[in-house]
Amino acid sequence: MISGWLFDAYALNGSMIFWIKKDNSSTTIRVEDKSWNHKIYVASEKSLLKSIIENNEILSMVKEYHFISKYELITDTKKSQVLELELKDPTYSLKLAKKIEKMGRFGQSRLYNVDILPEQSYFYEHDVFPLMKCKVHVSNSTLNWVDNEDDVWSTEYELPLFNNIHLKVYPKTKEGRIPRFTDVIALVSIQKGDTSKDIIYIQGSEIDILYQLVKEVEKINPDFILTEYGDSFTFPYLTHRSEINQVDLILDREGIPLCRPKKDGTSYFSYGRMYFKPSATKLLGRIHIDTDNSFVLNESGLQGLYELARICRLPLHSASRASIGKCMSSLQFYNAMRNNILIPWKPTLAEHPKSLGDLLIADRGGLIFEPIMGAHEKVAELDFVSLYPTIMFKKNISAETIICNCCSHSKLRVPELLNYHICEKRRGIVPLSLEILLKKRAYYKDKRNSTSDPELKKIYDARQTALKWVLVTSFGYLGFNNAKFGRIDAHIAVCAFDRQILLQTLRIAESQGFKILHAIVDSIWVQKKNLVNNDYKSLKTEIENKTGFPISFEGIYKWIVFVPSKSNTILPVSNRYFGVFEDGTVKMRGIEARRHDTAEFISNVQQGILNIMSEANSIKEVRDLMPKVRKFFQMHLELLRYKKVPINDLVLTKRISKDVDEYKNRNTVELDALLQLKHAGKSLKSGQILKYVLTDYYRKNSRKRSVPVELINSKTVYDAKRYSELLVETCNSVTEPFGLKLTNEL
Ligand SMILES: [Zn+2]
Incomplete structure (x- = not known):
């Protein structure tokens, strides 16, 4: 009997391998399930x-049917009758499915169950999960959990x-050149x-570095290996260098030398954007986490x-790389x-046919009450x-x-949707899956707010x-x-319920004498003259009692500004605002300082201006601070114009939507x-x-209007003129509502 935590799981040579981490020691034990x-x-x-x-090729991959x-x-x-095929090797499923698909006419x-990882299937069937504290009985290559x-x-x-x-691996590269696989390893x-206190540096000839690396990893025997760009650079590069030096680069716990991934990364489209996922480097028995991926x-x-x-029953390696959608689907599976x-x-589910009226209503999405x-x-x-999710649940x-x-x-x-009804007999898979997420999250939030232990607070x-x-x-x-x-x-259907709930909420607020400034999907902003302290409490209580959905009181803004959206942004109109709560906390949405594509210097200046403004308790007080804001802005504009800003603080980022x-x-x-970049040997996907x-x-x-950071x-x-224009534009979006229009003149 082995007890410990289920650490890693994968299919190898026809069976399932598990690593069990022993109670608070550095020992990890490998167990094998050959019977599943x-x-x-x-x-x-x-x-x-x-x-x-009756097909021999199929039968060669199948143990039983x-x-x-x-x-x-x-x-x-x-239920219907289906053919269940038990595979000789858990990794055969795609090959087998493609073969079967070709045997009949199209469709x-x-x-079914073709693209479920063997690890996932195993977890579901045995009701086990990663990092489960477990006891496992091993006999005749069968595991009994x-x-x-x-x-x-468990919380x-x-x-x-x-x-x-x-x-970290550093290639020998000249300044201003992109590291290539042909560069030798420097360090x-x-x-x-x-903590950065305990660092080992490995230097010397490349072949020595590679041997030394294998030796150190074996000696330290890490559970997690963290890298930055490990999937897209570090491991593919190390693999290449080890092939050239004919060194078996063994970094996993199986003793299998690292080899090149079978396929390149993939580009995919999600929520209106292109993303790129490099091929993952898996280190069997350890967990490689690429912080960039x-x-x-x-x-x-x-x-x-x-x-x-744990919750989604995805192996740590996959969970660390999974999109959130993938986590959700594993829970549903x-x-x-x-x-x-x-x-x-x-995917096989078709849409139900809709009437024109339904289509018009369906198209409304969530309710938006345009901001004042x-x-x-x-x-x-x-x-x-x-x-x-609470509506779905x-x-x-x-x-x-x-x-x-x-x-x-x-x-x-x-x-609103007359033809839509909901089942009375069955609990849906989606609500069933959401239950654990909603309940555990509510518990952790509660604990986070009530605990006084800073370490526990962080964990919750x-x-x-x-x-x-x-x-x-x-x-x-x-x-x-x-x-x-x-x-x-x-x-x-969810959108229709949302509109009903939000409308109900707005009516309650109005009936209690509140003025509505803005409402969107799940949030409302309201104001009341001659406010009594208990008013918000009774508003919250009535909303919760009448709608049946929990609402949280986020606080009172000393002042808040709703800003018109810029014509070229895809964000909805109502998603741009900034303001300061009574405790001095600045909150903003959709404005530049929060956007990832704004240069750091520019977002820092905008943030600095907001910090100055946050001292004010009223709109008048903010206006009174404008001379101070102007001075702060002017100082940074000078830095920019006199080219005193470090170039790394002016980097712009863009997720590209097409291959170069x-x-x-x-x-x-x-x-x-x-x-x-392409000319220098790096083609972005x-x-x-x-x-x-x-x-x-x-x-x-000109082809030199910009330069890639590499x-x-x-x-x-850098182009001081263009950056100062960007700075002016960004700062004006927070100062103009208070009557200050900045320019890029010194
Ligand atoms: Zn039903």
């Missing part, structure tokens, strides 16, 4: 199923002490733990990652599998807590419950942040027809930088981020 088989499912006509099980009953589609109310066979005291619902779980390193640094880690750190991996529902390989532009005093903000909205086949006379109707906050992100995207995911259980009708070769518009500063500095913005027909050298000079 990964399964995929096929539904089709009897004749085709028969030829599948059965005909069993499962729900083929999430919307089905009856003749329907395949016994007596599990840990549970994904006060214990974790072992992990051994982490940060790995490797290994930082132990999270991990949304979860950047938003909520390792504690957030642990929580997500678990609930589907536990309920005997198959997971389609390719300009500056206002003593404004309160109230936000519904996770409103969309409370109203039981899911792909299979909206306009269900089983209860067309259901009393549960969707507001990281966990609630990670869960918040899954909740935030759960709505978009619901309407995403490519999601396995997504359906636009469910999305439309696909740009047809041959006249943008971004393209200038992209082409220079769509979805990757371009970082560049403007050098000669107004010069026509090619900046000591001679690079």
